[in-house]
Amino acid sequence: MSEPLLCVSQLSKSIGRSTLLHPCSLEAARGEIVALCGGNGAGKSTLIRMIAGISQPTQGRVQIGGLSWAQHRAAYADSIGYMPDEFQFGSALTALETLRFYAALRRVPDDRVLELLDTVGLSEVRGRRVSTYSKGMRQRLLFAQAMLARPPLLLLDEPTNGLDPYWMEAFGRLIRQAAGEGQTVVFSTHQLNIAESYADRALFMASGHVRYAGDVGALKAQYRHDGGLYGAFHALVAAQAEA
Numbered sequence: 001m002s003e004p005l006l007c008v009s010q011l012s013k014s015i016g017r018s019t020l021l022h023p024c025s026l027e028a029a030r031g032e033i034v035a036l037c038g039g040n041g042a043g044k045s046t047l048i049r050m051i052a053g054i055s056q057p058t059q060g061r062v063q064i065g066g067l068s069w070a071q072h073r074a075a076y077a078d079s080i081g082y083m084p085d086e087f088q089f090g091s092a093l094t095a096l097e098t099l100r101f102y103a104a105l106r107r108v109p110d111d112r113v114l115e116l117l118d119t120v121g122l123s124e125v126r127g128r129r130v131s132t133y134s135k136g137m138r139q140r141l142l143f144a145q146a147m148l149a150r151p152p153l154l155l156l157d158e159p160t161n162g163l164d165p166y167w168m169e170a171f172g173r174l175i176r177q178a179a180g181e182g183q184t185v186v187f188s189t190h191q192l193n194i195a196e197s198y199a200d201r202a203l204f205m206a207s208g209h210v211r212y213a214g215d216v217g218a219l220k221a222q223y224r225h226d227g228g229l230y231g232a233f234h235a236l237v238a239a240q241a242e243a
């Protein structure tokens, strides 16, 4: 791998006696798409939140393009476009006002706001209050917010939750395009078909452990007669958990 953009080294999180994430290491190259796969409570959001700098690790460290949260807070934050798994937009604002608010924070020009509203299919309803949006529409707006400043790292927590099949495929195309332009994408998902279709690499997580990390193309080839990534996940992770 060329010089990785993202370096996660022995990162762990404990709260009281609970270990949310056991020491975990991960590197991602520029232009690479990494899927974090695993069931409920596996530790995906915990890992993403620590990379995003909104949750402090118990141990370990993260660097993005050589920057650390502790030493280069502003530049580190500017390196990330983050889409949380749960988020309430201001209910009185329209989609256009909402995106303009985030654009101002990131010093992004207005034509990028309009371009992104079009990209996520919200141009015609941009004047509607976000509180009247469906779940999928809010997800698309949240995704647009993460993409605004074309950050080197897109960190997306369950980005396809609530998306219909058309927008799920559009999401895949958009992250592929972002990766083609050199952005690194790390996203979590329960939908292994999304990981299979669009990720370069998959991490399989369970009970706060990374149980397996591998190249998606190699896994697909290895498990092509056994359910592709679903088969791989079952063979490498779920079966262990059931044992």
Ligand SMILES: Nc1ncnc2c1ncn2[C@@H]1O[C@H](COP(=O)(O)OP(=O)(O)OP(=O)(O)O)[C@@H](O)[C@H]1O
Pocket: 015, 018, 019, 020, 038, 039, 040, 041, 042, 043, 044, 045, 046, 047, 085
């Ligand atoms: N603030 C907290 N205090 C204690 N335990 C927590 C806290 N936040 C999360 N956990 C626990 O940490 C574990 C990992 O949670 P996390 O949200 O990272 O899982 P996840 O893989 O994102 O799950 P899901 O797919 O359901 O979103 C879970 O067992 C959860 O109950």
